[in-house]
Amino acid sequence: MLQTNGHPLDTVAEDTDLTLSIRRLGYVIRYDESAIAYTEVPETVKALVRQRMRWTFGTMQSAWKHRDTIFRPRYGTMAFVTIPNIWLQQLIIAGISPIAEIALLLAIIGGNVKIALAYYLALFALDLMAGTLAYALEGENPLNLSLLLFQRILYPRLMFYVVCKSWLLAAGGKTIGWGAHIRRATVRIAQPRHAPQALEMAE
Numbered sequence: 001m002l003q004t005n006g007h008p009l010d011t012v013a014e015d016t017d018l019t020l021s022i023r024r025l026g027y028v029i030r031y032d033e034s035a036i037a038y039t040e041v042p043e044t045v046k047a048l049v050r051q052r053m054r055w056t057f058g059t060m061q062s063a064w065k066h067r068d069t070i071f072r073p074r075y076g077t078m079a080f081v082t083i084p085n086i087w088l089q090q091l092i093i094a095g096i097s098p099i100a101e102i103a104l105l106l107a108i109i110g111g112n113v114k115i116a117l118a119y120y121l122a123l124f125a126l127d128l129m130a131g132t133l134a135y136a137l138e139g140e141n142p143l144n145l146s147l148l149l150f151q152r153i154l155y156p157r158l159m160f161y162v163v164c165k166s167w168l169l170a171a172g173g174k175t176i177g178w179g180a181h182i183r184r185a186t187v188r189i190a191q192p193r194h195a196p197q198a199l200e201m202a203e
Contacts, residue, residue: 011065012178013058020066023078040183047182049158056159057166057176060091064170095163097156124152 008017023029042048063086069075070083107116128148135142169176 011058011061012054012176013062016059017062017065020062020078020082023082024066024069024075040185043184043186045158049162052159052162053165054176054178056090056162057169059086060166060170061175063087063091091163091166094156094159095167097160124149127152 008014008021011017019029042051063083066078066083069079072079104116104120107113128145131145131148132142134140135145
């Protein structure tokens with residue numbers, strides 16, 4: 001922490017900023033799969049938009065702050081994978097995603113209904129397979145995947161709005177704050193599935 005000048009205060013995604021700061025110092029960051037953490041998720045669309053807005057804008061701030069690492073060999077994968085991936089996947093593709101849907105619509109209007117639907121269903125099937133694998137690995141109820149179709153319709157629209165607004169704020173030299181996050185404590189905490197394994201590893 002001393003080498004990174006402590007907890008960053010100039011971005012609203014301080015965890016992303018701190019992680020990138022540690023990584024650029026050459027340290028290896030490892031994932032502890034036995035760790036257990038709890039968080040409250042947004043319960044309304046408005047709260048979700050506010051959360052994703054802070055995440056996206058903060059990620060943009062962090063990527064811009066560490067832009068001097070891009071394609072510089074001394075920073076390894078951070079320079080050639082991490083930072084470019086942040087810009088491409090989270091901040092660019094999400095902002096131009098409607099192009100694919102416009103192309104789909106134009107294909108249908110142009111009479112290529114079967115081909116357009118085949119591509120759409122193929123991509124949806126890929127999403128479904130990835131989701132099924134993820135749920136299986138985590139031991140989650142696969143019935144929740146029944147909401148995947150609604151997620152594919154609604155969530156990209158939400159993120160398109162969030163990313164575009166983030167770009168407009170950044171272009172105008174504006175910033176955002178953390179804002180008020182209401183903690184409701186309405187979710188009952190279940191017994192962690194990985195607790196016995198984590199305890200066994202600790203012993």
